[in-house]
Amino acid sequence: MDINLAPQLDRRFAALADPVRRAILTRLAQGEATVGELGKPFGISQPAISKHLKVLEMAGLIEAGQAGAARPRRLKPEALRETEQWLAGLHALWVDSFDRLDAVLAQLQQPDPQG
Amino acid sequence: MDINLAPQLDRRFAALADPVRRAILTRLAQGEATVGELGKPFGISQPAISKHLKVLEMAGLIEAGQAGAARPRRLKPEALRETEQWLAGLHALWVDSFDRLDAVLAQLQQPDPQG
DNA sequence: TAGATATATAACCATATGGATATATTCCGG
DNA sequence: CCGGAATATATCCATATGGTTATATATCTA
Numbered sequence: 231m232d233i234n235l236a237p238q239l240d241r242r243f244a245a246l247a248d249p250v251r252r253a254i255l256t257r258l259a260q261g262e263a264t265v266g267e268l269g270k271p272f273g274i275s276q277p278a279i280s281k282h283l284k285v286l287e288m289a290g291l292i293e294a295g296q297a298g299a300a301r302p303r304r305l306k307p308e309a310l311r312e313t314e315q316w317l318a319g320l321h322a323l324w325v326d327s328f329d330r331l332d333a334v335l336a337q338l339q340q341p342d343p344q345g
Numbered sequence: 346m347d348i349n350l351a352p353q354l355d356r357r358f359a360a361l362a363d364p365v366r367r368a369i370l371t372r373l374a375q376g377e378a379t380v381g382e383l384g385k386p387f388g389i390s391q392p393a394i395s396k397h398l399k400v401l402e403m404a405g406l407i408e409a410g411q412a413g414a415a416r417p418r419r420l421k422p423e424a425l426r427e428t429e430q431w432l433a434g435l436h437a438l439w440v441d442s443f444d445r446l447d448a449v450l451a452q453l454q455q456p457d458p459q460g
Numbered sequence: 461t462a463g464a465t466a467t468a469t470a471a472c473c474a475t476a477t478g479g480a481t482a483t484a485t486t487c488c489g490g
Numbered sequence: 491c492c493g494g495a496a497t498a499t500a501t502c503c504a505t506a507t508g509g510t511t512a513t514a515t516a517t518c519t520a
Contacts, residue, residue: 414488
């Protein structure tokens, strides 16, 4: 029950690797927006934006609503949190290994003080 | 002084999007390791591992030392921290927008109580 | 039901990515 | 200086990605 979430992590990090998609997420962090609104800041076509949105959706980072003909997107912050947590986990692992190293060094400095 | 670090963020997230590379980082979080050691868990060739390591290096996530003919890799945790911070920033932005929404809703519930 | 607006899908192209095998490079011991 | 071990680079291949234009769908409104 860990190997199976790897693909989703793959998709999430891959989705975050594109500056257009990060900008879209930043925009959505301030509230939902339509495809047209999301596309305006970029000099690329509407289908290109729709593709980016699909990537973000497949990664679970956003979802679509329905408002007339429009399909406003909103953030799915749980996904964001899970991604943060992978990094935090790695960080913790690293810190732990340093704690252990510190312990070893402290031990070396006070070698067997009381028998 | 913000648009120029986007490529590095691109590389960092892209580097994190591969399960082999994430496993390598996890291994390195516990201490430095040689290319041979890093490759053992995976059923792929040594050049493939070297390529992954190059991707991680270009992303600034790891660096190489020198120990005889070996070039042990170690984590560069600053890069990790910076990546975490981008996500944290997005998260904060999102939380802020909710705080503002809450304020608006509270305002609506108590419309102009004392003139 | 026809038009307009908003979005999605299809088909195509160029470049990037992850893998392989073969070969080059680097460093140490003798 | 030579051989072996560790790693890097070159080349090649298949698939993925990000963009394009053209076209299809869907939803409201007249």
